[in-house]
Amino acid sequence: MADLASGKGHRDENFPVASALIAPAHRAPIMHFYRFARAADDIADHPAAGPEEKLRQLEAMRAGLGGDGRPEAMALAAVMRERGLDDVHAHELLDAFVQDVTVRRYATWEGLIGYCRLSAMPVGRFVLDVHGEDRGLWPANDALCAALQIINHLQDCGKDYRALDRVYVPAETLAATGGRIEDLGGDRATPGLRAAIVQLAERTNGLLRESAPFAARIRDRRLAAEVAIIQRLAERLDAMLMTRDPLAERVHHGKAETAMIALRAVAGHFLGRARG
Template sequence: MKGESVKQAERECRRIALSHYENFLVASVLLPRRLKQPFYNVYAFCRTADDLADESATPALALNALSQCQTSLDATFAGNPPAGIFTALANTIEQFRLDKQPFDDLLDAFRQDQQKTRYQTTRELLDYCRRSANPVGRIVLKLAAVDADVADLERSDQICTGLQLANFWQDVARDYAIGRIYLPQSELRTLGVSEERFAEMIQQRSTLPELKTLIQAECDRAQTCFDLGAPLCDHVPKWLGRNLRLFVGGGRATLEAIRAIDFDVIRIRPRVSKGTQACLILRSLIGR
């Protein structure tokens, strides 16, 4: 009976993973067969927690749901997983001796999203990325059995932070629509962009020059993250290096798309063309 419940849980994790983003579908093609299910199990947890944070009707309901998720995670690491995806996750935790801290950090970041919608400094924003993005890279390294030293862990963090930042600067208008501004408030004030002026730009669908200047600087910061993290691709198994190159390439392409519209991210949401996406996927599949 227990074996059947695990199989059911694994099927559910597989369903969750394969019904979401194209990037994960491509990455799953590049995974060794033996690692597909463990990756599905971890991804299903991350996706479920993210949905609880973003799709709950109110912040209070989201916090309550995330609290229940934390309780389930605690029980899973204690050896008493609840039914459902946590049953599958428990097997992966045991098999790969996964640490609990990255999972806790992710849930902490999701809870923060319900309570904090402005970031005063770049340091605050990077600390958020440390918990919202970087844990995923560290979990992946463990699943890949990479004996990462401090330098490689830092490279992984740089890639994950770069991806998070690129996503922020692509979605400035979308994030504002749900009440969030990730651009550091101190930088906005230095450029004379008050909250009221920012709101006017959104209303007029126009990115003023001073805000373009800040977006450009933030894109440069994300680019530096990719530059610092990219050497990790040569320090891991080939299949993982291909995945990392795919995601780093996608992040760089997002930054290029932002530059191509002259950083006018409020008027236009920058997009990576289908041709560029196909090229990135092809290069990953052939190992270049």
């Protein structure tokens, strides 16, 4: 099979992945899950590979979870067996990447959230399972993970359209604001597309309000601190999307800004725990 790796690693992501805050005992399985997800994402997003090749390689990823397929999946399967972790999250993630290959448009917000149910929520659920956290945290996790996914989609909406002909801005939202799919190919957003992006950022803000209590409810203090950072970074990026055009302006944090946001988020989180 052709190597479709992008060369992207965990330090290139918008949000922390198994940072130094995470206890070393938990970092290894999370990194195995990340490498599995990264490999599958690279397959689904490769701009030159055809759908048949992508689906063939994703099936090899799934076979690896059973013990005979892609090495990234086999390594993850071994860690899950060793730790007694359910492989449902890995399979759901593969379902999302198959959907990336076979579905290029979303009609409604609900359809987009349904995609996030496969593409984003299982990632956080896996991390919670690794830490032995209560599954009662899943609704808050799901809201945060869906918000992160949609923020990424809005940041990359032009690139996804131009490179992959993939559109995550729901058709109903574009229709309501007077935007068109073709607007995503421009150098800057038209008024209709800009209004659609703002509307989706506002709905994402609703998800972030749902996830706001998440970090404080996590027992593991180190994981809680990382989630507090992710929550704050997401809030800031979502606010940026309400005022900046992702087709024409930078909608990302610089390293220094990320570090400052992280320090403030951790300080605020532990101060809140002390008071609570």
